[in-house]
Amino acid sequence: MDIPELAKRAIRERMLVDGQWRDAQSGASFAVYNPATGLEIARLPCAGEPEVDAAVQAARAALRQPGWAGMTPYARERLICRLADLIEANADELAQLETLNQGKLLQWSQAIEVGGSVQWLRYMAGWATKIEGSTFDVSLPMPPGTRYRTSTHRVPVGVVGAIVPWNFPLAMAIWKIAPALACGCTVVLKPAEETPLTALRLAELALEAGFPPGVLNVLTGDGSTGAALVRHPGVDKITFTGSTEVGRLIGAQCGRDIRRVALELGGKSPVVVLDDVDVETAVQGAAGAIFFNHGQVCTAGSRLYIARSKYDRVVADLASVANATVLGSGFDGQAQMGPMVSAGHRDRVMQLAASGAAEGAELLAGGVRGDGPGYFVRPTVIANPDNKPLTLVREEVFGPVLVAMPFDDLDQVLKDANDSVYGLGASVWTNRMDQAQRAIDALEAGTVWVNTHNLVDPNMPFGGFKASGLGREHGRSAIDAYTELKSVCIAY
Numbered sequence: 001m002d003i004p005e006l007a008k009r010a011i012r013e014r015m016l017v018d019g020q021w022r023d024a025q026s027g028a029s030f031a032v033y034n035p036a037t038g039l040e041i042a043r044l045p046c047a048g049e050p051e052v053d054a055a056v057q058a059a060r061a062a063l064r065q066p067g068w069a070g071m072t073p074y075a076r077e078r079l080i081c082r083l084a085d086l087i088e089a090n091a092d093e094l095a096q097l098e099t100l101n102q103g104k105l106l107q108w109s110q111a112i113e114v115g116g117s118v119q120w121l122r123y124m125a126g127w128a129t130k131i132e133g134s135t136f137d138v139s140l141p142m143p144p145g146t147r148y149r150t151s152t153h154r155v156p157v158g159v160v161g162a163i164v165p166w167n168f169p170l171a172m173a174i175w176k177i178a179p180a181l182a183c184g185c186t187v188v189l190k191p192a193e194e195t196p197l198t199a200l201r202l203a204e205l206a207l208e209a210g211f212p213p214g215v216l217n218v219l220t221g222d223g224s225t226g227a228a229l230v231r232h233p234g235v236d237k238i239t240f241t242g243s244t245e246v247g248r249l250i251g252a253q254c255g256r257d258i259r260r261v262a263l264e265l266g267g268k269s270p271v272v273v274l275d276d277v278d279v280e281t282a283v284q285g286a287a288g289a290i291f292f293n294h295g296q297v298c299t300a301g302s303r304l305y306i307a308r309s310k311y312d313r314v315v316a317d318l319a320s321v322a323n324a325t326v327l328g329s330g331f332d333g334q335a336q337m338g339p340m341v342s343a344g345h346r347d348r349v350m351q352l353a354a355s356g357a358a359e360g361a362e363l364l365a366g367g368v369r370g371d372g373p374g375y376f377v378r379p380t381v382i383a384n385p386d387n388k389p390l391t392l393v394r395e396e397v398f399g400p401v402l403v404a405m406p407f408d409d410l411d412q413v414l415k416d417a418n419d420s421v422y423g424l425g426a427s428v429w430t431n432r433m434d435q436a437q438r439a440i441d442a443l444e445a446g447t448v449w450v451n452t453h454n455l456v457d458p459n460m461p462f463g464g465f466k467a468s469g470l471g472r473e474h475g476r477s478a479i480d481a482y483t484e485l486k487s488v489c490i491a492y
């Protein structure tokens with residue numbers, strides 16, 4: 001397949017640091033692929049220490065420039081809105097670029113990567129003018145006759161190092177950039193090596209919108225680039241979305257340096273379907289929860305618990321849905337599921353899917369690669385009727401692989417649902433209010449959905465319990481995350 005013209009025009013093959021396009025001093029580079037064909041679409045510089053240092057210095061300098069530091073909150077709001085307008089004006093190009101690079105269906109690039117980014121930017125722009133502290137009374141008795149006026153003020157946390165994954169490249173970058181800019185921070189963004197293209201075009205649009213050079217910098221590279229950013233003493237806060245494994249490394253480094261850190265990590269989110277739900281609703285809900293974005297979603301509903309009376313019919317119908325799913329390029333209007341993001345990730349997903357049958361579960365659909373040269377994996381449904389402690393029940397796959405278990409008792413299934421190191425999302429499906437409330441009380445997850453799954457909103461805090469992370473994004477929590485609280489005590 002040829003590269004669509006709009007997407008081709010939007011490809012940038014250098015990094016954007018301090019408003020300048022630049023290469024890596026070392027000359028090191030890496031290839032970026034179209035996952036639907038396996039063909040190379042771009043070659044980008046791999047940032048080393050010198051480029052990381054230049055980007056952090058630029059972000060530090062911008063933090064102090066009157067053009068940014070002296071800007072009123074309203075002016076920041078206007079700039080962020082202008083960036084949203086520019087994204088909207090270039091929506092087709094950005095959506096095509098994302099589908100080309102990430103593989104997801106074009107409709108999802110349009111709605112979530114582009115549409116979501118515009119919505120998040122506009123929402124966060126509004127916060128710029130609403131950041132506030134508080135006044136409070138103190139009980140200081142000395143010296144006699146002295147009074148005190150005390151208050152808190154929120155100030156920008158400073159230079160933010162944002163490291164993002166490949167599953168929602170543009171949206172994840174915006175989830176971090178939008179609140180950081182609203183709060184008056186500056187940003188060094190490190191997109192995933194698989195999917196750096198929309199981040200570069202985004203940074204270019206930010207310059208066009210009028211953000212001063214250095215306020216948003218994009219470094220392309222691999223994990224070593226990310227690690228160098230995390231170590232750099234000029235970074236005040238690291239915000240990371242990705243695997244729990246890398247999150248632990250980053251958290252440990254930030255702990256040693258006493259650097260602020262937010263971690264949005266993996267999940268093994270349960271979907272619990274009670275016996276009052278009709279089979280069709282259960283099948284549609286469960287299929288959407290696991291197969292959306294080809295399963296490459298941190299809150300993917302990858303463990304399905306179904307009331308025993310409905311179990312056989314729900315798993316059989318889910319297998320039919322999986323078998324009927326049409327795989328293809330995200331540009332193909334007939335396709336219902338695209339490829340995995342990379343060959344390596346496809347192989348990992350295949351390996352984990354194979355572990356199901358090897359450990360005594362029943363493969364009902366998928367478990368094989370899709371046709372063609374791209375990185376396709378057939379949607380996979382695995383039945384685990386005896387509730388065996390499979391690898392698939394424990395480990396995040398990050399692909400279209402579902403494991404299904406029957407249950408008899410609500411309290412027991414809620415215990416099973418919580419029996420995970422992760423706690424990112426969970427959903428319960430029922431029309432019985434008492435059961436839903438009991439599930440909401442019991443589920444250990446940053447987000448609990450009832451009769452829906454995977455929904456996010458800029459006003460709804462998002463993050464993980466347990467090993468799924470530290471901190472929350474969106475809403476007021478995001479503003480707290482990108483500001484420091486300063487207490488002021490005035491004697492008079």
Ligand code: NAP
Binds near residue numbers: 267
């Ligand atoms: P990852 O390896 O954790 O990578 C995420 C980001 O961190 C990428 O930009 C990556 O750079 C960077 N990175 C890698 N090693 C680093 C280090 N030592 N220090 C600093 N930054 C580093 O995740 P991934 O490769 O995108 O996906 C692997 C698994 O992560 C998935 O299979 C899934 O289980 C999980 N995941 C979770 C989420 C989520 O939202 N919770 C999202 C995506 C993935 P590179 O460019 O070199 O990759």
Ligand code: MG
Binds near residue numbers: 192193
């Ligand atoms: Mg990686």
